[in-house]
Amino acid sequence: MHHMIWSAPAAERPGTHLLVMLHGYGSDETAMKAIFPSLPAGVTAVALRGSFTVGDRFGWFLLDPTLEADAADVLQAGSELLATITSLQQQGSFTGVSLLGFSQGMAMAVTALRLRPSGFASAVGLSGFVVESELLAMAEPLANPVPFFWGRDRADWVIHPDAIEAGRRWLELNTLLTARTYPGMGHRIGAEEMRDIAVFLRIFALGADKYKVTEYRSD
Template sequence: MYNVLWSAPAKNRPGTHLLVMLHGYGTDEHSLAGLFPALPAGITGASLRGTFPVGDSHGWFLLDPYLQSGTAEVLEAAAGVFSWLDRVRAEGSFTGVSLLGFSQGMAMAGTLLRLRPAAFTSVVGLSGFITENELLAMAEPLPEPVPFFWGRDRNDWVINEDAILHTQKWLTENTALTARTYPGMGHAIDREEVRDVSIFLRSYVLPKAQDDVKNKSG
């Protein structure tokens, strides 16, 4: 069971697009709630708390200083998110689902996309990386490139060069990539990036959601 912060009360969620928001290592669901006001109308944000303990805070799976992780732990974390997501979708009437992840949360979002590439309309990755995983790579490239926004500072000291090179290669080969860099931002999210994320979501999520509603009603 996840602790979840919602951007809208339950009565306002039906008929909207669900954006699942995944925080970084050593934080919690409150760290991304500041993005709620920037979400375009028609998109409901759900910021989840990871279940892996990191001191007094949280993450999604164990991460070493080189950003390496065990396949079993990553897949277990993904299974937990899917279990929550399947239940939420069964209970509600969301028009579709997209993902947003910061730092390790981007790695989590990437893993979810790799496991169910047809389940998500778009993905936003902020100051993060894609995990190296030989098991998942066996089924790649993904069958249909999903729109993916990748924002970062080139001088972000947290994400090492090897992780950046792997992430860039994977995103180029598997997604419809929109890549942006923000000098001086560091390992963080700044106002300019938030603006670009909002534009990305309006461009790639809302038209798709409107089409899906028309198709269902037709």
Template sequence: MPKTAPWNPTVLWSKPEAERPGTPLLVLFHGYLANEEDLMGLADYLPSEFTIASVRAPQALGPGYTWFPLMNDADFSVERVVDAVDDVAGWLDSVKDVHSSVSLLGFSMGMAVASTLLRHRPADFAAVVGLSGFVVPAEGNPFFHDDELTAGGVPFFWGRDQADPVIDAPRIEFTHAWLNEHTALTKILYSNMGHGINMQELGHVKEFLTHLVLKG
């Protein structure tokens, strides 16, 4: 179904509009049943040079919002992922030109959003950070341009707990294989973190973004 108007999401910004031009942009995508405030607390632990934009998912559900149905839900489809990410791409087009670069950070389901954006527009992003999340199978959908991504290409940080109780083994195996084949992967495992983010991981993310985006 054709879209009638560009998506205008709710976004929290770390800098006022007048201070954003010329800065690198880091876009945050929250997880299932969360909202745009969920990850904004990370801003204090990330490089201050970035303008950070935390985006609310489009679909209200329970206590928060979701980008698409869970993968084990009956109404999940790759098309639902594509619809959400296509809207994000359109919104990004409206804000990205004033920035020196664009990087992405997604937590849990938000990692699927960030990695799908990368796969849709392989040349657009300086780096991607995925925290306790996963990558979705493309199932031949032409929205995904995986053939334009190669190992050693776009820097991708993937942090997780080996004992994460939420992301199941098949999704982890698929994600690991896909990232190895299509990105310059930095993978770090954290103990006793569960399905979350800890301070050690935030330190590693800050270092990753500093060296690969700000000094890259």
């Protein structure tokens, strides 16, 4: 089980939608707390800590500066994440589960979605990338694509252009993609982006049982 922090006390969680938050490389779960106040009513967030040690901080798997990673390490981290999510679902009466990942956390959110494609109502990926996996690609495109919000700054120096293009291809083939860019934001989560995330979650997480999901693209 991963270390975690919650956006609401235990008594207030039943009957809400669970949003699993995944931080970036060399960070920890506290970095995701800034998003808590922006979440719509009815969404409970849990920010998890990656189990891979990066100095005195954490990540999800070993990552080199070119964003290359060992596919087996990524799959192992994804399996451990899904085990934690299953445990959280068993502990609380949540109406559904969505994912939100920043930077390497986006790679983890996508990996969880690829491993359990029917397990999530929606997903959010911020300033991140998608790890290539020949094994997982054998079962793709995903049969039931979920709504996915992808936010970034075009001038983000951390995620290189090849990774952006590879991520775009995967998202367009496997999700119902909402893409947004935020000039001047850099490699972080911006205030305007948080407002857009709240709208997305209100429609596609909380409204999953009320609205027929249709594809919505923009950039």
